[in-house]
Amino acid sequence: MTPTKPPNPFRVGFLVLPHASLLTVASTLDPLRSANRHLGYEAFQWLVISPGAESVALTCGLDLPGGPDLTAVRGFDMLIVIAGFRVAEVTTAPLLRDIRKAAASVPVIGAIDTGTWILAKAGLLKGARVTVHWEDIEALALEYPDLDVLPDRYVTGERVITAGGAGPAFDMMVDLIRNRFGAQLAHEVASSFITSTIDHATPQRRSQYGGIAVHDKVAAAIRLMEATIATPLATAALAKRVQLSVRRLETLFQSSLGYSPGAFYSELRLQAARRILATGSAPMTDIAIRTGFSSASVLSRAFTRRFGESALAFRRKNGKYAGNGLLRPATARAAPPDQPAASQGPNPAGRKRTIASAPRGSTS
Incomplete structure (x- = not known):
């Protein structure tokens, strides 16, 4: 019997921008590599693109090899934009122009983490159902009211696919594998990483209060709070909705x-x-409306009381530190015997987060 010829490889271009997360990049690429391993041939091929540079600096301080410009993805099956912190800084007019040209030549475009911002800025998401990292959901919806911005882990459509961060990206790529090769291969890929996938419509922040250390009724009340940020409910109404006094x-x-x-x-x-x-x-004023405060002044006073600085001062400072503590051989101090080398301290290259719950500019 003549062996079945493998289908043509599904080719994906990954545009990885500076200040993206290594974990997000790996969660997007490695499921495809694992699928190839289990199948025994190159069912998926990919190209990492970093326009204008031979490598791209990630938030952890490591560099990811890249190279070609976006013209290299013409004729590919999919283009995915992976971004992280400092989106405004890396989103240049030439980059948006090149993304628009490249997107016109592929049937599916996608975005991981804050890559959704970039596709929106390029005008490629008109009226689409999308998601973005949960720290950016409110801001993206405010900036682009025509978009249907969902809190889901990932959202897929015929033309546009988006995921909120590293974990959702893994799930989305496994879903892509499932759609092309069936549930068995998808299961094998997930098992290779000793994990299981989570349904796409699950809210990104579900695990924050998923009953691990909180009562089920508390988790239910928190979900209601998160869904009504702009129109807060009275405590009595919350209690009634979760059937408690x-x-x-x-x-x-x-x-x-x-x-x-x-x-x-x-x-x-x-x-x-x-x-x-x-x-x-x-x-x-718009932010106050979006977050359930009666006026900008009420929000400003509450913000200053809570964070110890004005909203304007916070916006100016913008908290770009992303947590990069990588030691580089040329600058690392010699450590005393039996002690670890000292960290080089805060590296300002990174996303717009200052503490765990603070914003990004925009996983993960």
Whole structure:
């Protein structure tokens, strides 16, 4: 019997921009490599693109080899943009022009993490259903009201696919493998990484309060809070929705999180305002409306009380530190015996995050 000829390789161009995350890049590429390994042939081929440079600097301080310009993806099956921090800095007019030209030559375009911002800036997402890293959801929806911005882990359509970060990117690529080669290969790929995939429509932040250290009713109340940031509910209304008395809800919040429901709700809204401030230039009045404050002045006062600086000062500073503590041989100090080498300290190259809950500019 003549052996079945393998199908033509599915070719993907990955545009990786400076200040992207190594974990996000690996989560996007490695499922395809694993699929090839299990199949025994190159079912998937990929090209890493870093226009104008032979490599791209990632947030951890390592460089990813790249090279060709975007014309190299003409005739490919898919183009995916992977971005991370400092999107405004890396998104130049020539880059947007080249992305538009490249996108016209491929049937599917995609974005991981803050890559969604870049496709939106290029005018390639008109009216699309998309997602972005959860820290950027409010800001993207505010900046591009024509988009249907969802909190899902990943969103797929015929023309556009988007994922919120490293974990969702892995799931989305496994889904791509499943659609082309079936559930068995998808299972083998996920098993190779000793993991399992999560449904695409699962909210990105589900695991934050997924019942691990909080009561189920508290988790349900938090989901309601996150869904109503712009139109906050009274504590009594929250309690009714989760079928508890106000007193019982307050007791559960205090014992699980150390907050009252009202204080926790306020914290969620202020963190949402903080993310928008760091990732865009929206007026304070718009941010106040988006985060459920009655006016810009009310938001400003609450922001200063909570964070110890004005919203304007925070926006100016913009918190670009991404946590890069890589030691480089030329600059690392010699460590005393039996002690680790000292870190070089904060490297300003990175995303717009200052603390774990602060914004990005925009996983992960």
